[in-house]
Amino acid sequence: MKNHWDTVIVGGGIIGHSISYHLSKAGADVCVLDKGTGGRRATGAAAGMLGVHTENRTPGLYHEFCVKSRDMYNELQTELYQCSGIDIQLTTNGMLQIALDEREAKELQEKQQSFPSLSWLDDREMKIRHPWVKSSGALWIREDGNVKPEKVAEAFKRGARSFGSTVKDGCFVIRIRKSGQGYEVTTNEGEIFAERIVVAAGADSGPWFRETGLPNPMVPVKGECFSIKPRNLLFQETYFSPSFYVVPKRDGSIVIGATSREGDGSESTSAGGIADLMDQVFRVFPALREEPLEKWWSGVRPGTSDGRPVIGEHPQEKGIFFATGHYRNGILLAPATGKLIQSLFEKGTFAKKYEGLFSPARFQIGGVYEHTR
Ligand SMILES: Cc1cc2nc3c(=O)[nH]c(=O)nc-3n(C[C@H](O)[C@H](O)[C@H](O)COP(=O)(O)OP(=O)(O)OC[C@H]3O[C@@H](n4cnc5c(N)ncnc54)[C@H](O)[C@@H]3O)c2cc1C
Incomplete structure (x- = not known):
């Protein structure tokens, strides 16, 4: 052999x-x-x-x-x-980095100056184009997407x-x-x-x-996520904020993450971690609260010093x-x-x-x- x-x-x-x-x-x-x-x-x-x-x-x-x-x-x-023979389920529907308050909105507008291909949507435009999100504005990142x-x-x-x-x-x-x-x-x-x-x-x-x-x-950083399987897909773009993200996948589920526990290399998923995450997400995306829960899980990110x-x-x-x-x-x-x-x-x-x-x-x-x- x-x-x-x-x-x-x-x-x-x-x-x-x-x-x-x-x-x-x-x-x-x-x-x-x-x-x-x-x-x-x-x-x-x-x-x-x-x-x-x-x-x-x-x-x-x-x-x-x-x-x-x-x-x-x-x-x-x-x-x-x-x-x-495998479809990697690439989506190129873009990402929105959302601001949850005025300070974050200011930071993102400054960031936009460094990346002219990104555009800034103020809170008024967000209400019209993304009415399911409560935000103070967002950076629209057309080129970024996700895979499975x-x-x-x-x-x-x-x-x-x-x-x-x-x-x-x-x-x-x-x-x-x-x-x-x-x-x-x-x-x-x-x-x-x-x-x-x-x-x-x-x-x-x-x-x-x-x-x-x-x-x-190496620095292990545990992350916990959950997913929902909405009956009707409200949106196809990914939303990202410092404390959570909402990622619609091509198979119809939405992945929501993630907690961040530096130094934790364990693989169990804590009820409290998922509860905190849900709390933060549903305050910003109230329409997702009633959708069917699919599953939850955790993993250890391979961080470095x-x-x-x-x-x-x-x-x-x-x-x-x-x-x-x-x-x-x-x-x-x-x-x-x-x-x-x-x-x-x-x-x-x-x-x-x-x-x-x-x-x-x-x-x-x-x-x-x-x-x-
Ligand atoms: C909750 C969460 C969300 C994330 N979201 C994103 C994201 O949206 N976008 C993104 O780009 N990244 C994301 N990441 C990060 C991404 O998952 C990791 O950076 C990436 O998967 C690392 O891949 P890897 O192959 O190095 O490690 P792993 O996937 O962990 O693979 C390492 C492999 O090595 C094997 N191994 C270890 N030791 C040995 C040994 N002694 N002998 C034989 N085999 C061994 C293990 O069994 C394992 O299969 C996320 C991570 C987590 C935890």
Whole structure:
């Protein structure tokens, strides 16, 4: 049985499978290992927003990376359908970043100055165009939308398989150690060998930083959500505020999130968390209160100490790469992360442009960390 691959990816969430898809499409020999079924952890909990502008206050390199990743979904939806048969349910109905008081309205109007493609709707226009929302105005973000995260992860997984990659679900990575020019990976199913390792283990990535001599930058941030299945769909746009978001999906349900509990890596959903969320949402969207409740759930966002993903090669252990720490933007950033790892392997121009922004070296003592957000 085969036990040697060019690249082994630890973690089969949306990030691991996007990397596998991009590498195997380019002809690489890849194996993805997941201790569970893959796509069920943070990826399965996500609302799927492609919120480039809700996640950036000003333009800059990080914003540019977000735009590139969001735009990659336009081509990926057809490409992934062709090789996997899965519709990733991309919607491009736009997003509204809503202001709940005058202070937030002022902040959003200032933000609009930095992004001329966005437009400001004052409270009067909101009452006419979005009468179901009680707000003090909103930024209208026409280009941003959402996808169905577990569908994207599954489509990347099947797509990568169609290009020859291997997936081992139920395969827990216990240890990684140097072996000749490459690495030996100890799993519950035995030893596997690889020239390169990519750690894409989401919120569980911390030990792999420590094991390889880097400070652990990972910060788990639990998030809780619920969904409703409205009898009549009032709207198709996504609404986003600092304390909650309302995301209509193409299958007719509306995902509402999310609580934010920093340092909490547990996976249970608290009644109080959902009750607080409902309270905030129904004050602003009273029309949703009577709609049928569908389900509730939670997940752990893979945060980092500086809020930025870690995508790049270990500064000392050549051949070990990290692709983790995507916090609340892993769905948005999955396509560009796959492309960035592929470009790092090939020493391409995409990598030259972005590698400094996400380098793991920034966490070592004396590491250089430069970016503009
Ligand atoms: C409530 C909530 C809402 C969110 N909403 C959005 C959103 O709207 N838009 C957005 O862009 N992002 C959103 N996110 C963030 C997004 O979900 C994450 O950034 C993204 O899913 C991270 O993907 P990942 O593949 O790194 O991690 P995961 O999906 O957690 O995958 C990591 C995988 O690694 C495996 N693994 C770990 N350790 C090992 C090991 N030792 N051996 C083998 N396998 C291992 C796990 O089993 C898991 O399957 C949200 C997150 C949450 C929790």
